[in-house]
Each structure stands twice: as C-alpha cells, then as structure tokens.
Amino acid sequence: PKKPDFSNRGMTLEEDINVTNEYYLASNTAVIHKKPTPVQIVRVDYPKRSAAVIKEGYFKQASTTDYNGIYRGNYIDFEAKETRNKTSFPLSNIHQHQIDHMKAVHEHGGICFMIIRFTPHQETFFLSAVKLFYWWDEQYKGGRKSIPYSYIQRNGKLIPFTYQARVDYVKVLDKLFF
Amino acid sequence: PKKPDFSNRGMTLEEDINVTNEYYLASNTAVIHKKPTPVQIVRVDYPKRSAAVIKEGYFKQASTTDYNGIYRGNYIDFEAKETRNKTSFPLSNIHQHQIDHMKAVHEHGGICFMIIRFTPHQETFFLSAVKLFYWWDEQYKGGRKSIPYSYIQRNGKLIPFTYQARVDYVKVLDKLFF
Ligand SMILES: [Mg+2]
Numbered sequence A, B: 001p002k003k004p005d006f007s008n009r010g011m012t013l014e015e016d017i018n019v020t021n022e023y024y025l026a027s028n029t030a031v032i033h034k035k036p037t038p039v040q041i042v043r044v045d046y047p048k049r050s051a052a053v054i055k056e057g058y059f060k061q062a063s064t065t066d067y068n069g070i071y072r073g074n075y076i077d078f079e080a081k082e083t084r085n086k087t088s089f090p091l092s093n094i095h096q097h098q099i100d101h102m103k104a105v106h107e108h109g110g111i112c113f114m115i116i117r118f119t120p121h122q123e124t125f126f127l128s129a130v131k132l133f134y135w136w137d138e139q140y141k142g143g144r145k146s147i148p149y150s151y152i153q154r155n156g157k158l159i160p161f162t163y164q165a166r167v168d169y170v171k172v173l174d175k176l177f178f
C-alpha cells in the first residue's frame, strides 16, 4: 500500500506550523502563536454602519521572529523558513535584527531555534539558534553565505510529520531539553 | 520646587509600555515586545519600482494578549488597558478569548497579568491574571461587570514610574516572583 502523502497537499510551512500550534493548544501541549504580520497603517476609512477599512498600509519588516510562546514552562521563540534550494539554506532569508532578537532570547534563557524546510527534499529540520549564530557570524569573516544542507542534516534534527502535528517540533524539544 | 510631571505628557499607556520595553531591551533586562495589530489583508497593489501598498484591509480581533516575552528566564504574558473610569475597571475591555489565552498561559507556568491604568488617578496597576479570572468568572454568576478601583488598590500593585521605565513593571515581578 502507498504511504499517505500528507506533505504534498500544497500547504506552506507556515500553514503547517499554524495547524500544529492549534493542535498543541487544543491538546493542552503548548501555547505558541504566530505573531501578526506587522503593518504600518496610513489611512483608515470609517464607513457608517460597517467596519473600519484600511485604505492605505505598508508591510513593515519584523523586528523579532514569527513565533513565540510557552512549552513545559519554558519560553519558546523561533523563526520558520522554507527554501527551494536543494543543497543549502541561504542566510539572506534572515535579517540582522532577527539574529539580534534571537541572541537576546538565548541570553535570557529562552529556547530559541529555526525551523527550516527544504521543499525539494520534503524535509523539515530543527536547527538550534546557537548553530545558526555560528554560520551567521562566519559569513562576516569571509565564510559562506549559506548553511549547507549536509550540515543541517548532521547537526539539525529532522522534525517528525504526523497528521495532527504536521511539524511536530515539540518532540525535538523533548529530546534536546527535557 | 515642582515635581516633574512625567505622566502628563499625553503619552498613552501603550506608548509608555513600548518605551519601557525598549529600555528593558537596551539595558539587557528583559526581551518583551508588543505584538503587531492583527490585520486581515484583502487587496494589495504592487506598483512598479515602489513598495507594495495595502489597499483594503480590516482590523481583526486579537486572539491573544498584546505583550509577551522573557524575563529572568520566565515566559511573561500580559494585556494592558487604560480606563477613564474613576471607580472601577469595566470587564468589557477584555474578551473571552483573551481570558482563555491567559488561563492557558497560567496553566503552562507562565507569568501572566494585566497592566491597568486609571487615567483620572494617573495610577498604573499590576493585577495578576488569577485575580482577573476571579472577577471575570464572577460576572457570569450574577456578579458585577467591573473590578472596583478599591479592590485593585488593595490587591494589585502600583507600578513605579521612572523616566526611563515609565511603567516599570519588572520591579513588581521582582517582588512577587523572584
Ligand atoms: Mg518571518
């Protein structure tokens, strides 16, 4: 019999993580939410008898990561990115202020990491923030501008995929931190 | 000599907390951010050679609180509200899903609370989530629909006001939790 191919339903990594977080919330496993997209609102209309309408707004760059919350009493903070690249994860997907934020979280004792999906391989990895920092800092010392897929395979953790928890990252946290 | 009147500069509670959080971040005290306002984006224009413009969007109700982050290794989560009421804080300022969120955070071991400013008194209070839950649940058992100012005075904590940390709420956390 064919294996069910959950991963091929055209859901983005973000959608998969959101569904996972809803499952974690409903099952009382963790309380983790995606932050809303930051928007600079310039003009709003207030029509009579109906909801306010934003008529002019702009996307702002996020100053933090996309996801945070609490798991087993610990502060959790992560960024999620997918790439179509087969051999490496380009560091241009990340911004300096996100790294600054992740370093601050790490210093304050939070559990901080990245979730990286290689779409061509249909694989989603956990990579600790500390390992990300290494590659981030190296690029300014003449190092490469991407993290090799082979490094992530060896030094990250493959995140299990189940129907209810499509990106079941707390399983990795359980192994690494508890 | 007159006391400097910092509190009368027309800054909202949200602005004061944002300045405070910036100070906490810069002084390596805590990493706490306001979440962006949730917006449902319906239509976006992509003009040539300039930034994407949101042409139609709507405000969505927040499913969580406004602020979260990490302090002394602990997950922190709070909602901030100001009222012009002199004698009580109306519970209509809070939504059921925010209470649900705060209860989940509390169960998972996070530090969860409200910051309530009584604008007429120029006083800003810390009120633990557990005390909020009491009044919230009471209103559905025939209780009142607001928390008396006198209760908050006695059972909350007045948050100190300083120039750099205009709503210096971690001082209250230090006394209560550490
Ligand atoms: Mg992002």
Ligand SMILES: [Mg+2]
Binding pocket: B062, B065, B066, B079, B080
């Ligand atoms: Mg709010």
